[in-house]
Each structure stands twice: as structure tokens, then as C-alpha cells.
Amino acid sequence: MRLLHTSDWHLGRNFHGASLLEEQAAALARIVELAREAEVDAVVIAGDLYDRAIPPAEAVLLFNDTLAHLRQDGAAVVAIAGNHDSHVRVSIYDPLLAALGVTIRGDVRRADQPVLVQPRRGGAPVAIYPLPYLEPAVDGPWLARGPEGDNAAPTRLRHEDVTRLALGRIHRDRQGRPDHHAVLVAHTFVAGGQTSESERELTLGNVDRVSVEAFAGFDYVALGHLHGSQQLDGPRVAYSGTPLPYSFSEQHHTKSVRIVELDANGNASVERVPLGVGRKLCTIEGCLEELCRAPQYADAVEARVRVVLTDEVLPLQAMARLHARFPHVAELRHRPPEVLRSTASSRNQQVRQASSPLALAAAFFADQQGREAHPAEAQLLREALEAVDRGGER
Template sequence: MRLLHTSDWHIGRSLHGSDLLWAQGQVLDSLVDVVTAESVDIVLVAGDVYDRAVPSADATMLLDRVLVRLRAAGAQVVLTPGNHDSARRLGFAADLLSRSGVHVRAATASLDEPVLFTDRHGEVAIYGIPYLEPVVARHELGLGGGRSEGPLSHEVVLGAAMDRVRADLFLRPGVRSVVLAHAFVGGALPSDSERDICVGGVDLVPERVFDGVDYVALGHLHRPQSLTHRMRYSGSPLAYSFGEAGQQKQAWLVELDAHGLADVQPVPLPTPRPLTMLTGELADLLADPDLHLAEQHFVSARITDPVRPADPMRRLQGRFPFAVHMEWVGAGRPADARSYTDRLRGRGDLEVVDEFVAHVRDREMCPAERELIGQGLTAAAQDERLS
């Protein structure tokens, strides 16, 4: 049996305000091509299908189109919600969808009820564990009632979920098994585009929690990586931050034989529009002939001019039309650690404006500018007294 492990589609996400739905459509359509070329039987989507709990109409239409195409290509689909999804919304009509070969496993209460598939070697049980928020999941998993019993970690709730999975597997001797889970497993490397799922380290889940199954298809972290041969993150199909620039995005092609996990191979995914980070003075970036490829990339620029240039983003987009982020770092003058109140105490209006201008453009006002500002402040004070 051949499985395609993917996750973190985040349909509807943008990049610094730039719509990515067209790029998501392209890369998700490429999964359909993989299903056809590799004779994939089942596509596993390990959470964060959407980018928000209430997705837009366009986002839901894209998911509908992709699921229809995956089924038409011959693969069934098993998907679970992540921390960005609403489990109840994603699970709408789950029973009806399962009849068409799309299996949405969004209910905590039934996480130990696998989707069963059959090949020439027998049965494969696929368990979908939805994202488990400890405070909510504790009740559904029978782990206690209130705050007085102490905080629960992701390790505790996922451990309880896996205990249920292993108990069900005990009653299915010889059945091969796969688990989908959305979690931060210890030893994995995060990116800067994931949303924190907890505070203080209690989101970390040790590998041993997932003992006892043939393959663990993980979601949540956007960097593709292998924790063990049988436990992997597919990563997101697109780069969702400039910290992921240059990453080769992928899915995992998983093969099961009569004895369990036989092989896992990476499947590279296309990059509809690469991400590039540029650093330098604005005039140099606009004139450098070696940057011609970046003209078709999403661009994040760090402008190092000693004085903030006029209208830098518009000028940057004149050459790099897909520039979506710009930061002026200036000459790097040391930051003032004083509070806002301390910086204003005992200062006149002109001194405050002078410091503001120096902060914005890293250069103090010249005498002519200071005189003009002073005249304006005096006139404003006179108008205020007259009123």
C-alpha cells in the first residue's frame, strides 16, 4: 500500500498581506500529479488544512477542488484538524464524505476508531488524532475535571490518546497501523511561521508517546524532517515566512508491505514563486544586475541607507514587483532603553519633535528644519490659547 504524507496546507494564508491562494492551488494540484505518477492509494493530511478556524469561501472552494481531484486520481484521503482549524467545522458532514472516500477524523471521542483499508497483505488501520487542546481534551479523554487538579500538557493528552489507539490495535493482531497527529515532538526543528500551541515548553511531546505503530505522520512544524525512520514531519507545501526561504518543500511517499513500514521517500514539490531576502542600500539593490532573478520572487529587503530613503517600498516594487516586506535598519544606532515617559520628562515640544525625527531618519534636524518646526509649534500653541 502506498501513502502520501502531507500537512499544514494552511489554505487561505497570506505572505505579508500578499494573497497565496493561487500558489496553494498550484502546489496542491501537484499532489494530484504525484498520486497519479506513483499510484498512491491514500493521501494523509496531518492537520492545519485551513489557516483559520473560519475559512473564506475561496479557501473552502479550493479544498473542495483538490479533494475531488485527489479522488478522481484514485486515492482516498484521510485528514485531521490542526490548531489552526475548527475541528467541528472541518468535521461537518464527515460521515457523508467518508462514503465518497474522504475520511475526516475530527472527533476526539472516536480517535481510537480507525479507517480500515485492505491490500493484498491484509488490513491497514489509520488513526486520525485531531489537535488536542489539553484544557478541552482532558474531559473527552477522561483525565479529570478542573484547574485544581493541575495543568495538563500535550504529552499527557496525546499519551492518553495513544493508549486508546494501542488498546484498539491489541484487538487487531497482525494489522499494520498508521497514526496522524498534529504536535510538537521533542527533537524537531521549528520554523518562524508556526503558531505556538502552548507556553513554557509543555507543548513538547517525547517520541516514545507514539510507540507501537508502523508509521507516524506528523503535522504542525513547517520544516520537512525525520525524527526516526517511522516518525516524520512532511512540513508545509509552501514557504510561509522568509525564514523558510530556500527550503525544498516536499511530501513523503510511504510504502507498507506485509510486515509494516517498508520504505519512505521524499517527493519534492514545486515552488510557484521563490522567496528572496535582500540586504543593502536601496540604490545598490535597484541597480545590481545580478539580482534580475529576484524580480520574479517574493522579496524581503533590509535597507541599510544611513538616512531613510524617501518612499522606499514604492521604489523597491518598481524593480521587484513582488516585494512584500521592507525593513530600514539604518546605521544601527544603539537603542534607547528608557521608557517613553522617561524620555519625555522635562522636555519641550521642539525637543520631542527633534528626537522623533532623529529616530525616524537617524539624523537630527538641520537649523532650517528646526526653525520651521519651531514656527509651526508656536503658531499651534497660539491657536490653542485663542480657542
């Protein structure tokens, strides 16, 4: 059987206020094209279909159109709800759509009900188990009850615990399907995975991690949640990553999908196919005048840009001037030369020992700017504090 693994579309997401819908549409069109070219039997989407629980109408229309195009080309579609999705909303029509070859599963109580996909090239059906994102406090009590519903639920469950409970139900179903290869689609944080800044934390600390060992027994595990493409147990347990970069921490990612081939013995071979769509991201650093004039930054003009300015003092209207050369500048940071920060500890001591509001303001200014205030700046600070003492009068 051949399947296409993708995840974390985050439809409706913005990038520093800029809509990504047009680029997302291009990415999904490319996914449809790749599914058609590879003649895949199924497309699995491992959660975070949308960027928020109530997505904009345009994002919903794009999702629906994409599913229609995938089905027109003959691929079954199996999708799950991620931690960004509303489990109820995305799967409300699952019972109706399933008859048309589209499964969108958000109900963990149906995790042990697989989608049976018949390979185009012959052979036994493959059982694809859609396991939506699990919330321990919500799903744990139900999962902890045994098949007869009479087991007491533990008071505290980790993601590892609820995942193993759900997988236990799936494995019980698999016992009645000895001739079927099995694929799991899940949205979770597997220990050892590499994170990005754009992922929403599932919990504080490491209690959200699920061990790779929990997924033993499946021929392929299609994961979602982490935004970088990566594998954790050879090609068998893997994240496809997002179709577009959603933060500057992803600027060096190669966004792709995974074309997975299961042979007659259930062994998975994977081809990672770059999507090659969307505006690239880059980070540039230097003084404002240099960035606005130097020819070596010409390649950044069409990119989404994060700028780190190294001017001693943040120039006036810096963002407007950068925007004139880099129309898609998205983020501005100010990092004065490190030599000016060498006395940071002494300035911190000055802040702690400041004996008056003016001294405290002057120490804060020095800490932020990496230098003492000039006489004119010190006078402005003094006048501002005096105005506050007078009740805001000038």
C-alpha cells in the same frame, strides 16, 4: 502499503496581503499528480487544511475539488483538523464521506476508530488513526475519564498529557488488531522540531511540546503543525511541512511531500519529493539606488522579496520605487549602517535624561535614525511641538 504524507495546506492564506490561492491550487494539483504516479493507497493530510476557522468559499471549493481528484485515482484520503481549523466545520460530513473513502476527522472522541486501508498490492489492511489537534482545556477533561467515564479529570493538563491519554485509547483498540500495521496522523508540536515564523504558537513557553517517546509503537507517525520538512525518529516520526512557503523564514525550505512505503514487517522507507511550485522568496539588502539599478538583483524581480535598506536615512517613497523594479516586493525593513548605531547606549542615556518634550523628541529621533537631527529637522520637531502646545493650531 504506500502512502503520501502532506500537511498544513492553509488554504485561503495570504502572503503580506497577496492571495496565494492560485499557487495553492498548483501545489495541490502537483500532489494529486504525485499520488497518481506513485499509485499510493492513501493520502494523509495532517491538519491545518485551512488557514482559519471560517475559510473563504474559494478555498473550500479548492479543497473539495482536490479530494475528488484524489479519490478518482483510487487513493483513500485521511485528513484531520489542525489548530487553524474549526474541528466541527471541517468534519461535519465525515460520517457520510467515510463511505466514499474520504475521512476528515475533527472529533477526538473517535480517535480510536481507525480507517482500515487495504493495500492495492495485497496484504493485511493498515489501520490509520486520525488524531486531530488536541486542546488541553477542551479535550483534556473528556480524555482524562477512563473507559467507564468515572475518573476525575486533573485540573491542569499539558499537551503531553492529553496526547498520551488519547494514544492510550488508540493502543487499547490496537490490542484487538494484532495483525494490522498502524499509522498515526497527528497535529502537534513534537519536542526537537524546528519552527518557522509562520506557525501559530500553541501556548506560551514549552508546555505545548510532546516528546517523541509518546509515539512509540506506531509504524509511521505523519505529523502536521511545523512548516519545515523534518524527521525526529529516523523516517518513522516526521513532518512533511507546508506545500508553499508562508513566511520569509521559510525561504530556504524545499517544499515537498513524503512518499512512505511500509514493508511486510512495518518498516518505513521514505522518499521526499519536492513540489517545485509557487513563487520563490528572497531577501535582498543594500542602498535603495543600488537595489533598483544593479544587475545582480535581476533574479529577484519575479520573486516575493523582503528588502532591507541600509541607507542612512529612509528614502522618500522607498516602497513605491522598489515596487517599480520588484513587482512582488512584500516587506521593507530599514537597517542603517552599524557604525551609526555604535552610540546607541549613549543615546538611550540621553532619552532617560531628557528634560523637555523637545529634548525627548530629539533623542528619540537620534535613536531611530542613528544620528542627530539636522538643523532643518530640529526646527520641524520644534514647530510640531509648539503646534501641540497651541492645541493643534498652525
